[in-house]
Amino acid sequence: xxxxxxxxxxxxxxxxxxxxxxxxxxxxxxxxxxxxxxxxxxxxxxxxxxxxxxxxxxxxxxxxxxxxxxxxxxxxxxxxxxxxxxxxxxxxxxxxxxxxxxxxxxxxxxxxxxxxxxxxxxxxxxxxxxxxxxxxxxxxxxxxxxxxxxxxxxxxxxxxxxxxxxxxxxxxxxxxxxxxxxxxxxxxxxxxxxxxxxxxxxxxxxxxxxxxxxxxxxxxxxxxxxxxxxxxxxxxxxxxxxxxxxxxxxxxxxxxxxxxxxxxxxxxxxxxxxxxxxxxxxxxxxxxxxxxxxxxxxxx
Ligand code: GUN
Numbered sequence: 001x002x003x004x005x006x007x008x009x010x011x012x013x014x015x016x017x018x019x020x021x022x023x024x025x026x027x028x029x030x031x032x033x034x035x036x037x038x039x040x041x042x043x044x045x046x047x048x049x050x051x052x053x054x055x056x057x058x059x060x061x062x063x064x065x066x067x068x069x070x071x072x073x074x075x076x077x078x079x080x081x082x083x084x085x086x087x088x089x090x091x092x093x094x095x096x097x098x099x100x101x102x103x104x105x106x107x108x109x110x111x112x113x114x115x116x117x118x119x120x121x122x123x124x125x126x127x128x129x130x131x132x133x134x135x136x137x138x139x140x141x142x143x144x145x146x147x148x149x150x151x152x153x154x155x156x157x158x159x160x161x162x163x164x165x166x167x168x169x170x171x172x173x174x175x176x177x178x179x180x181x182x183x184x185x186x187x188x189x190x191x192x193x194x195x196x197x198x199x200x201x202x203x204x205x206x207x208x209x210x211x212x213x214x215x216x217x218x219x220x221x222x223x224x225x226x227x228x229x230x231x232x233x234x235x236x237x238x239x240x241x242x243x244x245x246x247x248x249x250x251x252x253x254x255x256x257x258x259x260x261x262x263x264x265x266x267x268x269x270x271x272x273x274x275x276x277x278x279x280x281x282x283x284x285x286x287x288x289x290x291x292x293x294x295x296x297x298x299x300x
Contacts, residue, residue, distance in 0.1 A: 003257070096121055155227065167190075
């Protein structure tokens with residue numbers, strides 16, 4: 001059996017189109033175009049590329065963007081002050097601080113400082129808690145949100161399916177598991193100390209892998225017909241001398257066993273930024289609804 005290859009690039013284009021239509025509808029209703037503020041600390045070349053892509057794609061769907069570039073020696077206090085200023089700025093709907101942070105900054109303090117209703121990364125503890133409790137109104141981390149869309153492009157209903165998430169990070173693994181649970185999958189999380197990974201993977205109808213270990217998941221780990229989502233993306237030198245991007249799944253092997261599989265690149269990656277745009281639109285819609293409610297109250 002050769003698996004269906006899930007086209008993340010095409011699905012991301014659909015999401016961007018939906019966002020562009022949503023933005024146009026907001027603006028037609030008299031609401032300013034949503035605005036995303038992106039903060040980058042330091043000179044990490046990969047982060048610079050990600051931030052440029054985020055800004056470019058934000059503007060392409062009709063939203064506004066701001067970019068703040070802080071030196072790698074910027075203090076945590078100066079970052080927190082900037083976040084506070086953006087929290088108060090009525091024109092800003094979304095705030096994103098690009099990771100990784102320099103080692104002298106505390107991730108927990110930074111994500112907690114971002115107003116939950118502008119937290120388009122979904123990392124503020126209030127949003128984390130809302131997702132964990134299955135509450136409405138959460139902004140959901142972009143990569144897991146994109147993965148759910150990819151899974152739903154294959155399955156109409158995933159209730160009752162067995163799902164294994166390999167990797168327990170706060171950015172992907174943990175929120176991913178909570179979203180799958182919300183859809184009534186039977187969910188497990190594997191991590192660095194998990195024993196017998198191969199057997200556990202082989203039991204999963206849905207296998208989501210986010211470890212950053214290239215080729216960790218071999219074809220024999222995959223349950224026949226399973227849906228395999230590869231979040232990993234690692235740059236490796238190839239024999240030709242040109243670097244290539246590889247995932248956590250041995251793609252050619254898994255392709256022969258899985259029912260559906262995401263490629264790397266062109267799978268999860270394009271969906272992450274598309275979902276950031278969707279989150280920024282969601283934040284702007286929620287803000288517009290709040291303002292409308294306040295206006296209606298004060299008009300009485
Ligand atoms: N760096 C890598 N992935 C992410 C992400 O999803 N959000 C942020 N803010 N930084 C990242």
